[in-house]
Amino acid sequence: MRVLIVGATAAISQASALALLQKEPTARFYLIGRSPEKLAGLQAQLQALRPDAVAGIQSLDLKELGAIPSSLLQAQRALGGPLDLCLIGHGTLIPQATLAQSPEALRQIFTENFISQAVILNNLLPLMRRGGAVGVVSSVAALAARPRSAGYSATKAALSRYIQGLRGSYDAEGVRLIDIRPGWVDTPMTAGSPSKFLSVAPSWAGRDIADALIRRWPRVLYTPWFWRYLMLPLRLIPAVGYERAR
Numbered sequence: 416m417r418v419l420i421v422g423a424t425a426a427i428s429q430a431s432a433l434a435l436l437q438k439e440p441t442a443r444f445y446l447i448g449r450s451p452e453k454l455a456g457l458q459a460q461l462q463a464l465r466p467d468a469v470a471g472i473q474s475l476d477l478k479e480l481g482a483i484p485s486s487l488l489q490a491q492r493a494l495g496g497p498l499d500l501c502l503i504g505h506g507t508l509i510p511q512a513t514l515a516q517s518p519e520a521l522r523q524i525f526t527e528n529f530i531s532q533a534v535i536l537n538n539l540l541p542l543m544r545r546g547g548a549v550g551v552v553s554s555v556a557a558l559a560a561r562p563r564s565a566g567y568s569a570t571k572a573a574l575s576r577y578i579q580g581l582r583g584s585y586d587a588e589g590v591r592l593i594d595i596r597p598g599w600v601d602t603p604m605t606a607g608s609p610s611k612f613l614s615v616a617p618s619w620a621g622r623d624i625a626d627a628l629i630r631r632w633p634r635v636l637y638t639p640w641f642w643r644y645l646m647l648p649l650r651l652i653p654a655v656g657y658e659r660a661r
């Protein structure tokens with residue numbers, strides 16, 4: 416099974432890769448991410464489970480949008496054929512106070528949370544096997560924003576809507592496109608957050624993501640599962656209460 420992970424150094428991506436290898440012993444990975452040290456660390460963990468589990472790693476800052484198409488091709492070549500599974504897992508959380516003052520920070524968060532994922536999705540489909548699956552890590556924040564999370568939520572809303580829009584083209588080629596919406600997960604991204612409502616370990620999200628990719632279901636994954644129901648009122652009622660929250 417040929418598996419590409421872009422944004423592989425994210426804690427949630429790492430947990431997903433390890434869970435995938437445990438569930439699918441034939442999985443072989445190509446890892447694209449920014450930090451060479453974290454890439455090497457994940458490679459070593461996967462190789463400890465199966466010595467030939469990693470076909471290659473590539474360090475890439477995904478803000479370099481022009482480099483993305485050739486990176487994806489390189490991954491497919493290293494894996495030796497059409498991809499069975501792909502996970503796109505990188506992202507950034509920049510405080511709203513910074514975004515409010517810095518157009519450059521706004522440009523960065525949109526590039527790292529939406530535009531780079533869109534460029535990947537625009538180039539990925541011809542590299543996938545019919546019957547394969549692609550998961551993209553968005554967030555429950557795609558569904559609602561508060562003053563403190565306006566910019567971050569906007570990027571995730573754009574990402575989830577883009578995934579929804581591309582689903583028809585992916586379906587037509589037999590490739591399942593999965594919108595992954597984690598709630599709070601304990602990772603470096605949330606280490607400084609003041610509240611971590613019902614937060615879980617990355618291994619929980621990793622197991623859910625691995626299962627969804629293997630089963631090609633559901634099309635929208637909430638992880639942990641209870642976030643589907645926690646977010647329901649926000650999807651159904653007007654935004655009166657939470658817009659006042661800080």
Ligand SMILES: NC(=O)c1ccc[n+]([C@@H]2O[C@H](COP(=O)([O-])OP(=O)(O)OC[C@H]3O[C@@H](n4cnc5c(N)ncnc54)[C@H](OP(=O)(O)O)[C@@H]3O)[C@@H](O)[C@H]2O)c1
Pocket residue numbers: 422423424425426427428448449450453475476477478504505506507527552553554555596597598599600601602603604605
């Ligand atoms: N943790 C949560 O509660 C939570 C909830 C909902 C959604 N999410 C989403 O889950 C995803 C993974 O985040 P995480 O929680 O696992 O946190 P994380 O461990 O901090 O992962 C974020 C990753 O994104 C990578 N990244 C950011 N900008 C990049 C760039 N320009 N080029 C390449 N890689 C880049 C970082 O690379 P480096 O390793 O090089 O820094 C880091 O590995 C994100 O999309 C996040 O928005 C997280």
